[in-house]
Amino acid sequence: MYQFDRKEYEKRMEWYQDARFGMFIHWGLYSIPARGEWVRSIEEIPEEEYLPFMKEFDARDYNPKQWAKEAKAAGMKYVVLTAKHHDGFCLFDSKYTDYKVTNTPAGRDLIKEYVEALREEGLKVGIYFTLLDWHHPDYPHYGDRIHPMRNHKECGNENRDFSRYTEYLYNQVEEICTNYGQIDIIWFDFSYDDMRGEKWGATKLINMVRSLQPQVIIDNRLEASGEGRGSLYECDPTPYHGDFVSPEQIIPPEGICDKEGNPMVWEACFTMNNNWGYCANDHYYKPASMLIKKLVECVSKGGNMILNVGPDARGKFPKESSAILAEIGRWMDKNHDSIYGCVPAENIPKPDYGRITRNGNKYYVHIYENTLGPLPLLGFDKDKIVKVRALDDGHEVPISNAWMHSDYPDIAFVDLGPDPVLPDPVDYVLEV
Numbered sequence: 001m002y003q004f005d006r007k008e009y010e011k012r013m014e015w016y017q018d019a020r021f022g023m024f025i026h027w028g029l030y031s032i033p034a035r036g037e038w039v040r041s042i043e044e045i046p047e048e049e050y051l052p053f054m055k056e057f058d059a060r061d062y063n064p065k066q067w068a069k070e071a072k073a074a075g076m077k078y079v080v081l082t083a084k085h086h087d088g089f090c091l092f093d094s095k096y097t098d099y100k101v102t103n104t105p106a107g108r109d110l111i112k113e114y115v116e117a118l119r120e121e122g123l124k125v126g127i128y129f130t131l132l133d134w135h136h137p138d139y140p141h142y143g144d145r146i147h148p149m150r151n152h153k154e155c156g157n158e159n160r161d162f163s164r165y166t167e168y169l170y171n172q173v174e175e176i177c178t179n180y181g182q183i184d185i186i187w188f189d190f191s192y193d194d195m196r197g198e199k200w201g202a203t204k205l206i207n208m209v210r211s212l213q214p215q216v217i218i219d220n221r222l223e224a225s226g227e228g229r230g231s232l233y234e235c236d237p238t239p240y241h242g243d244f245v246s247p248e249q250i251i252p253p254e255g256i257c258d259k260e261g262n263p264m265v266w267e268a269c270f271t272m273n274n275n276w277g278y279c280a281n282d283h284y285y286k287p288a289s290m291l292i293k294k295l296v297e298c299v300s301k302g303g304n305m306i307l308n309v310g311p312d313a314r315g316k317f318p319k320e321s322s323a324i325l326a327e328i329g330r331w332m333d334k335n336h337d338s339i340y341g342c343v344p345a346e347n348i349p350k351p352d353y354g355r356i357t358r359n360g361n362k363y364y365v366h367i368y369e370n371t372l373g374p375l376p377l378l379g380f381d382k383d384k385i386v387k388v389r390a391l392d393d394g395h396e397v398p399i400s401n402a403w404m405h406s407d408y409p410d411i412a413f414v415d416l417g418p419d420p421v422l423p424d425p426v427d428y429v430l431e432v
């Protein structure tokens, strides 16, 4: 019988919940056709047309130190890179396949350099590992497509032996857990239909992972998909329960609580444009100001945010992504106290001008609206407010007591001063 140890679990999750902000990186052969990481499936590219991308994969601009620097400067605390995505191509030197980076012009193990670069910057090391594998001869194909989410009937699977596939999965995950020192996060992706849990040999897999990497944090997609929640949510944790829920491209409107109403650990993953893998023609990037607000929203609802970059065929971050990261970093530089270690301000309602995060008895009032005049701190006990400070430069913000507030004797107002423009029009933060 599996015994879930909540104390140990909470301890394991501590750094991760304090971190709040991470970087996702999707990079692989699909970065060459540059139409997203699902291109092989969606366009039904036959193996003989896809494999030759290996001959071009030279990683000539691959500079994981630069990646790590940009992540850190943006205020991110951890990075998760696709060691293997659904196309099955490995960025690491696996001895169980030839379909790997050491057989490309890049000619070396890129995961090794990646983990070293992150550690040098003091970032936590995350590895994304796909459960699907469109390349492996024993992975079932569906209809004439390899897209598992479409309702095509299975075809050509007569000679496929799925247990050989799970053995391969197990062996490769063992390599990841053995050859690269401490791994802080493993991000498995993903379950669908009845392909979940023990179908992947999950108990055996996770027991191995946890014995090799006792402190590792694992997402919930061995038993759930983007929208599912897993057994921790059901309050009936399996041996392979995920450590966090992984909502995709959506912030759970009210955070996530388990069935019994206890807050859960979750991480919303977001793309900057509309693709995870590099997409040369996708220029629909979300502005940094929007992404900052998404991060604040996640924190105010008790979650993390992991923001994706899809490096190009040569390993360089798209210039749009780098610019966004730098801009987020400028805000984080001044305002990170309102993010790291912060949690929802449970008893204070969301103000109409922004959001509130909390760290201990400090409240961070995020002001989005460029509003002049007395700003009400609704929900705060007026007599318990000790001081209000602007987070960017620490200056005192007076609690205003102008005559016109006498109609509202119980409400504390702050006075932002006479400037009609907020010092930070994106998110100006007060510490209360």
Ligand code: JFZ
Pocket: 037, 038, 189, 190, 191, 192, 225, 226, 227, 248, 269, 276
């Ligand atoms: C998965 C991947 O397919 C995708 O390429 C990317 O890596 C993302 C982070 O994760 O996306 C999913 C997974 C599950 C569902 C949808 C997208 N789902 O169950 O609907």
